[in-house]
Amino acid sequence: MKFKTFAAFVGPSLFMMLVFIALPLVSVFTQSFYNTQPVFEQVEIESCTPGFPDPVCVTRTETKPILGEDGKILTQTRFTGLESYRNVLELGRVKDALANGSWRQLMAIDFWKALRFTLTFTLLTLPLVVVVGLAIALAVNNAAKSLRGPVIFISLLPFIITPVIGALSIRWLFIGDGILTSFLEWWLAQDIAMFAQGWTIELMMLFYRVWHVAPFAFVIFYAGLQTVNQDTLESAIIDGANRWERLRYVIVPHLMPLIVFVALIHLMDCYRVFEEIVGFSSQSHVISLQWLTYDFLTPDDAGNRSIGRASASAMLTMIGIVVLLIPLLTRTWRDHKGSH
């Protein structure tokens, strides 16, 4: 294919990606060094109350935003360097916390709290998703042929459901005296409030995420199981391998590329954990990196969005993704070079 035809085919898609993905990245990068604020002025206000013989007058100075000609608040944008980053990272408080050796103090800072949750959440769900997905795939592979269709249908439901709604549906089972909470209370014979502390919410989030992603892993592993070499399996039997050894030494190595694939996709998606925070309304206990940026972007009570800080936290989130991708990219590059 000539370069010109190739460009004509790929052009529109590349254009969209450059304008709506690459360009915003550049603008986020520059924004993170600037800060837009309303311009304030000091106004002296004299208020008088009637008195005798003279009225009592008090003069106060107030800071007020300046209104422009069109009646909107005037804003100015100035270069602030790394200030937004400092505001997000709050290194001063981190130093204090480390000096005191207090984990709780460190976790009071939004960014570090979000980072802690995002990383533990990603690392905890990863093995669970792989193991549960593999278990379902093996069980379905073991089931009668006529049952497989319906089972796949039911399994796809948690995967296809809108993430916010999925999280909400779990939340409604537990909220207040929801049936699962009352079941747990009856079973453990003690009072339980699932939404009163962080770790129970995190448990529910873990459950939701595994419930949501395991079907994806299952479908991929199930497709992989169909291509297991029967001869290898048979020779393993002849060599006296029991069921567990066959799984460990024949099936899992065969599925290894798929396990790596699922793990990679899961790492990318899980690092962006966000919908759980919205669905479980867990802002006051648990937040994630992406939610932090979202929170800076939503207007506060005065209607201001802190774009500068949002950009800084977005850039910091990006660094994490890049670190995550580097091993993958070097590997693909080596494969590509090897294939030529």
Add this chain to the structure above:
Amino acid sequence: MSTPLSMRQSLSLRVGSAGFLIFWCLLAAFPIVWIAVMSFKSPVDAFASNPLDVVIGPATRADGNGLSIIDIVLGLAALWASARFALRTLPRMVSRLTQPGTIVIGWIIAVSGFAVSFVIGFFVILPVILTGLNAIAGPLSTPLIGLTTVHYQSVWVDNEFYRNFLNSLLVTTGVVTVSLTVGTLAGYGLARSGSNLAFWLLILALIFRALPHSVLVAGYLPVFINSAEILRPIFGDAAPTLYGQPYAVIAVLVAINQPFTIWMLRSFFHSIPTELDEAARVDGCSHFQAFRRVIMPVMWPGVITTGLFSFLLGYNDFLVTSLLLDAQNQTMVPAIAGYFNRETTTTDQVEAIAAAVSITAPLFLLVMVFQRQIVSGLTAGAVKG
């Protein structure tokens, strides 16, 4: 053919495997089924701590909303008949009445016609008949199960949820059509070019796919809000404010979806032999003609599958739409946040549940119809690429 003794499984293993499968199916379906049940009950029943109360709904029944035996029998019969019609008669009608080449349009008309007549028949005509029957049936008409559709009414009619539905429809249709048009071209180009440039583009797309969406939205938001001023030198006074425009959101979602779309379509195009386009080229087609006349007709399964995933992205999105659209043209998923953040009374909660079920119902139908395509789409990326 009998399985050899060594491959045969012990009873405990078989029982364990079947038990695990049943457990998983219950786990997978339970939350969804349960919120569907809750959405039809009065708040007292929906949040009752005894599961039987939730299913049977004594408080709902006490309010005079319930289903009698006649209701249940007739309702199930109507459901069964319409399912049978949709699966048996409808495909035959479509294939008889459409010309070759217009089959997609024929299906769209048939499905929307069926949906409209089902809604009218099931929610308007059937209740009228049932009220009449129940009035004369005597003991058979005592309500057995409490069930009320009042929450759906207040969500869709009083709170005008249909506006959000229309916005969702607009955004998802836009996302699917644009991203498929742009994506098939790019996917074809990338699949048929073995150059280094194509490889680097795919890697770039992979990096873009990993980006958290909030990072991108942080880039759009200030530009979109001030776009009228920024674009004024080019468009004059007609410069639009992009914030709150569904079209801007469509463009954004298409771009976000592009990396995934081109990867998936590329792997589908790879499975079509190159000899096919070479033959077309020998017959005198240009590259584009070969793509349009020869490759696209055999590509439909791949296009449908990719379209499904684009649909899911546009339909399920919360982050982008909630930040870039204002309250007037909000789509369904962010609109539901308004319900559960309010949550002052339990009625509000049940209304939120009804809205959630309304959002989930189309997805449920989607899996039912396109299960095979979804599975093939999931495996296409992993097994081949």
